[in-house]
Amino acid sequence: MVTAVGLDAHMYDVVKVGDEELMGEVIKIQGENIIIQVYEDTAGIRPGEPVENTGLSLAVELGPGLLTSIYDGIQRPLEVLVDKMGNFIERGVSAPGLSHEKKWEFKPIAKAGDTVAPGEIIGEVQETNIVHKIMVPPNMKGGKIKSIQSGSYTVDETVCELEDGTAITMLQRWPVRVPRPVAEKMNPDIPLITGQRILDGLFPIAKGGTAAIPGPFGSGKTVTQQQLAKWSDAEIVVYIGCGERGNEMTEVLTEFPELEDPKSGKPLMERTVLIANTSNMPVAAREASVYTGITIAEYFRDMGYDVSLMADSTSRWAEAMREISSRLEEMPGEEGYPAYLAARLSEFYERAGLVETLSNAKGSVSVIGAVSPPGGDFSEPVTQNTLRIVKVFWALDAKLSQRRHFPAINWLNSYSLYLDTLHDWYDREVSPEWNPLRAWAMEVLQKEAELQEIVQLVGSDALPDEEQVTIEVARMIREIFLQQNAYDAVDTFCPMSKQYDMMKAIKAYADFARSAQVAGATPQQVIGIKTKNELPQIKFIKDYEPVLAKILKDMEAEFNALRAA
Amino acid sequence: MKEYRTVTQIAGPLVFVEKTEPIGYNELVNISLADGTMKRGQVLDTSDEIVVVQVFETTAGIGRDSGIRFTGETIKMPVGKEMLGRILSGGGKPIDGGPDIVPEKRLDITGAAINPYARSSPEDFIQTGISTIDGTNTLVRGQKLPIFSGSGLPHNDVALQIARQAKVPGSTEEFAVVFAAMGITREEANVFMADFEKTGALERAVVFLNLADDPAVERIITPRLALTTAEYLAFDLGYHVLVILTDMTNYCEALRQIGAAREEVPGRRGYPGYMYTDLAGIYERAGIIKGVKGSVTQIPILTMPGDDITHPIPDLTGYITEGQIVVNRDLHRKGIYPPINVLPSLSRLMNLGIGEGHTREDHKKVSDQLYAAYAEGNDLRGLVAIVGKDALSERDRMFLEFADLFEDRFVRQGLYEDRTIQETLDLGWELLATLPEEQLVRIDRELIQKYHPKYRKNVQG
Numbered sequence A: 001m002v003t004a005v006g007l008d009a010h011m012y013d014v015v016k017v018g019d020e021e022l023m024g025e026v027i028k029i030q031g032e033n034i035i036i037q038v039y040e041d042t043a044g045i046r047p048g049e050p051v052e053n054t055g056l057s058l059a060v061e062l063g064p065g066l067l068t069s070i071y072d073g074i075q076r077p078l079e080v081l082v083d084k085m086g087n088f089i090e091r092g093v094s095a096p097g098l099s100h101e102k103k104w105e106f107k108p109i110a111k112a113g114d115t116v117a118p119g120e121i122i123g124e125v126q127e128t129n130i131v132h133k134i135m136v137p138p139n140m141k142g143g144k145i146k147s148i149q150s151g152s153y154t155v156d157e158t159v160c161e162l163e164d165g166t167a168i169t170m171l172q173r174w175p176v177r178v179p180r181p182v183a184e185k186m187n188p189d190i191p192l193i194t195g196q197r198i199l200d201g202l203f204p205i206a207k208g209g210t211a212a213i214p215g216p217f218g219s220g221k222t223v224t225q226q227q228l229a230k231w232s233d234a235e236i237v238v239y240i241g242c243g244e245r246g247n248e249m250t251e252v253l254t255e256f257p258e259l260e261d262p263k264s265g266k267p268l269m270e271r272t273v274l275i276a277n278t279s280n281m282p283v284a285a286r287e288a289s290v291y292t293g294i295t296i297a298e299y300f301r302d303m304g305y306d307v308s309l310m311a312d313s314t315s316r317w318a319e320a321m322r323e324i325s326s327r328l329e330e331m332p333g334e335e336g337y338p339a340y341l342a343a344r345l346s347e348f349y350e351r352a353g354l355v356e357t358l359s360n361a362k363g364s365v366s367v368i369g370a371v372s373p374p375g376g377d378f379s380e381p382v383t384q385n386t387l388r389i390v391k392v393f394w395a396l397d398a399k400l401s402q403r404r405h406f407p408a409i410n411w412l413n414s415y416s417l418y419l420d421t422l423h424d425w426y427d428r429e430v431s432p433e434w435n436p437l438r439a440w441a442m443e444v445l446q447k448e449a450e451l452q453e454i455v456q457l458v459g460s461d462a463l464p465d466e467e468q469v470t471i472e473v474a475r476m477i478r479e480i481f482l483q484q485n486a487y488d489a490v491d492t493f494c495p496m497s498k499q500y501d502m503m504k505a506i507k508a509y510a511d512f513a514r515s516a517q518v519a520g521a522t523p524q525q526v527i528g529i530k531t532k533n534e535l536p537q538i539k540f541i542k543d544y545e546p547v548l549a550k551i552l553k554d555m556e557a558e559f560n561a562l563r564a565a
Numbered sequence B: 001m002k003e004y005r006t007v008t009q010i011a012g013p014l015v016f017v018e019k020t021e022p023i024g025y026n027e028l029v030n031i032s033l034a035d036g037t038m039k040r041g042q043v044l045d046t047s048d049e050i051v052v053v054q055v056f057e058t059t060a061g062i063g064r065d066s067g068i069r070f071t072g073e074t075i076k077m078p079v080g081k082e083m084l085g086r087i088l089s090g091g092g093k094p095i096d097g098g099p100d101i102v103p104e105k106r107l108d109i110t111g112a113a114i115n116p117y118a119r120s121s122p123e124d125f126i127q128t129g130i131s132t133i134d135g136t137n138t139l140v141r142g143q144k145l146p147i148f149s150g151s152g153l154p155h156n157d158v159a160l161q162i163a164r165q166a167k168v169p170g171s172t173e174e175f176a177v178v179f180a181a182m183g184i185t186r187e188e189a190n191v192f193m194a195d196f197e198k199t200g201a202l203e204r205a206v207v208f209l210n211l212a213d214d215p216a217v218e219r220i221i222t223p224r225l226a227l228t229t230a231e232y233l234a235f236d237l238g239y240h241v242l243v244i245l246t247d248m249t250n251y252c253e254a255l256r257q258i259g260a261a262r263e264e265v266p267g268r269r270g271y272p273g274y275m276y277t278d279l280a281g282i283y284e285r286a287g288i289i290k291g292v293k294g295s296v297t298q299i300p301i302l303t304m305p306g307d308d309i310t311h312p313i314p315d316l317t318g319y320i321t322e323g324q325i326v327v328n329r330d331l332h333r334k335g336i337y338p339p340i341n342v343l344p345s346l347s348r349l350m351n352l353g354i355g356e357g358h359t360r361e362d363h364k365k366v367s368d369q370l371y372a373a374y375a376e377g378n379d380l381r382g383l384v385a386i387v388g389k390d391a392l393s394e395r396d397r398m399f400l401e402f403a404d405l406f407e408d409r410f411v412r413q414g415l416y417e418d419r420t421i422q423e424t425l426d427l428g429w430e431l432l433a434t435l436p437e438e439q440l441v442r443i444d445r446e447l448i449q450k451y452h453p454k455y456r457k458n459v460q461g
């Protein structure tokens, strides 16, 4: 933090500090004193060095070139920084978010004579396999097009001129702390399909929805977020590594270009924007990283895309706020966090949503935030304030991760408030049987929890026959359906149709078991059914249908034999 | 350079000095006492008139008559090729009677962050010869994997066994070791030194010793000096470096002490609110850089106050490091060495370094299955205490026995027993074979048929 005097500045102006021109932002004005948060290390800066105000607020560059990029918290491209200053991040180097030299093939959609409004799409660029829509910036007036021409342009060159002389380029600058405008917010009613059974099956998030994934260290926040970044059926993914590990970002960088989108078959990297402000990079830029990410997400949403944004971890973001606030000697709130923590969190999640864009398309930003509570204790302020806002809660549980039950999401504490609005979609797109099947599975899991309490006191043999089988069915739901190995080539992504088939197969066993018991079979006989041991293998088989059909047929035969005996 | 004699206040390790020229943050400060001794410190805070200096040694003897010089530069570590084999103080001064280090470079000890784009993914399996690490919590080159322990537990033995046995199968290069002691006793330090000497490791080691009776504040720079040296050895000279930092708990206590002296608003349990960021500045200094030969692998050791893993020191560490190896008191009491409890232990980079082409194709699934079976058996121990063994189903009894067997055969091994990864995995299979085959739900059928002792015997017989 640096204090400047005699500087004509407004709140959140970006300034350049010292002889090295380190970038900073005005965060407090106190009479003559202008307090500046610097985005880089301030060691060795001496009083008396100059400060210059750019007069602009912290903004990102939006345009072709965003996809496949990896940025720090203030949108400096990390690849360019390696070229400019080597393998370590030194200070005092600036680099624009987008290449201003690269040329892109612009294809107009609007034509001369058309009247275009703010936010309207005037043309396209094939950026990767994704088409980048070029829009009239929302903060521009719009008007009648005088000329618009296809061709090769840099982001600075004019691609379209309006009658009143306004020049439109492919570059927009947008202040990160200001949400981009939309025509209307709508209620999300389509699930974001992630290929993760416990998420899609039990606790789905809607496209345009919000979810939090809190958990102690090592419980699976990052792996879950990376799974969503890989497999969710969003068209664009923004992944923010906020105050976390360097190697995790490297992993994404090495892995994503090799992975294919299961739908399009295209490399996953081509739809991805990464923001990496790791734990040892400056705290102020960490604070900004979340805004940088969500602004980029909104920009793609405005083109009519479904965007999903992962923020790992929002706790590190909150801690950055806390560190800055404590240096400002602001009055601390709960556990030293600033009093405005709750407000900042809700402003951030409020930028998620399914919207009608200014160009009357449908687009969405889904936000999934990891939360890292100290000591794994969910009663702390960041978790609590987040849960007040988000609609989906995926509660990670150290007890599960310790026994390598992954994803270690606790099925009793987690919830999704989208179940009702998504009900019709599952009915229509999966099967009318899905919703009852889901309800049945939840009931069995609930029941198991109650029974386990009894088992802990008296042992499982003391349970009534029927409930001994319930415990077995619950185990199957846990081990077959809920457990999913992110590192298995097949199991890492499970389509909804397979999820349905797997759950249906478990239910089939439960139904056979029930009728066998009615006919007089003992729990040991029912639990001893051999064919059910084949079911877990289904997870690891890509073309599982014939195998599953055979297992079910054999199972029926085995039960028939049991009943006949 | 101007000398000030304007000390206005001394509080704990902090000295407040009035000054007239601009002074930079983090600058190195030389303090000369009336009797001629020199002390060193660092600028923590500057305002228009006052500078707060954190003194690395005790403030005893500092007074209004002390002379304060601001050197105009941040703290630098002189590094050079002849550092291997040297023993330095926690402040970086040679204490082995040898000459001063001839510096080839003088490096800022804070260390810049490695650009994530410049990193390369760690994936070289390090065989430590310890089954609970290699088999179930694999270490890879460039990882930061701490040992979480408790006072009185044999974490030093474990660390030394790792240092002795660590190798990358197929590579003949030996690790260079950078060892940084912070606030440990002379006795503990002697154990390390004796072992290093005996095995010849000292020749490829650089040792930094800040012992229990050395100034606590010096501990703040000890790990930074060590890591600066490690980075130089790795990224300038191409060594694969293993860094052992012990005990990080003492480091954190020093951090807390400075926070208190500065009258900061304390965070959880009195530790500074910025401790996560501060620790990240240490732990993140591990890894591999694309196109550069060496690597830095970190094994920090910390003792959990009250054996409590939710205490801020292990908690914040676990949030930064790439897993943890947990040394457990109950296993130690049972007489099992190494008393590593695999359940709360974790290696997050394991998946990058195992499997076909690294260790063996069945590695991941065997590990998962061992975990699941051990966890299940371990849970049943609680139940048995209440209802007795007889109330258990046959299935439960098998898992219960598996847990005992696992601790006795897989976890337990000799202080000098160096198991290959094949031996470790085969041992895992041998134990899994005591369970009915259909209980091995974590392993695909094909692997079972290839590696399960039952089928292997068939093949051989």
Ligand SMILES: Nc1ncnc2c1ncn2[C@@H]1O[C@H](COP(=O)(O)OP(=O)(O)OP(=O)(O)O)[C@@H](O)[C@H]1O
Pocket: A215, A216, A217, A218, A219, A220, A221, A222, A223, A224, A372, A401, A406, A407, A408, A484, A485, A486, A487, B318, B319, B320, B346, B347, B348, B349
């Ligand atoms: N779905 C999964 N399948 C298989 N393994 C998993 C899964 N989720 C988590 N794991 C295992 O758990 C480890 C820790 O997960 P992860 O790194 O996501 O934890 P985290 O909650 O992000 O921790 P931190 O807060 O410290 O960053 C992983 O390295 C992996 O071994």
Ligand SMILES: [Mg+2]
Pocket: A221, A222, A223, A244, A312
């Ligand atoms: Mg994580």
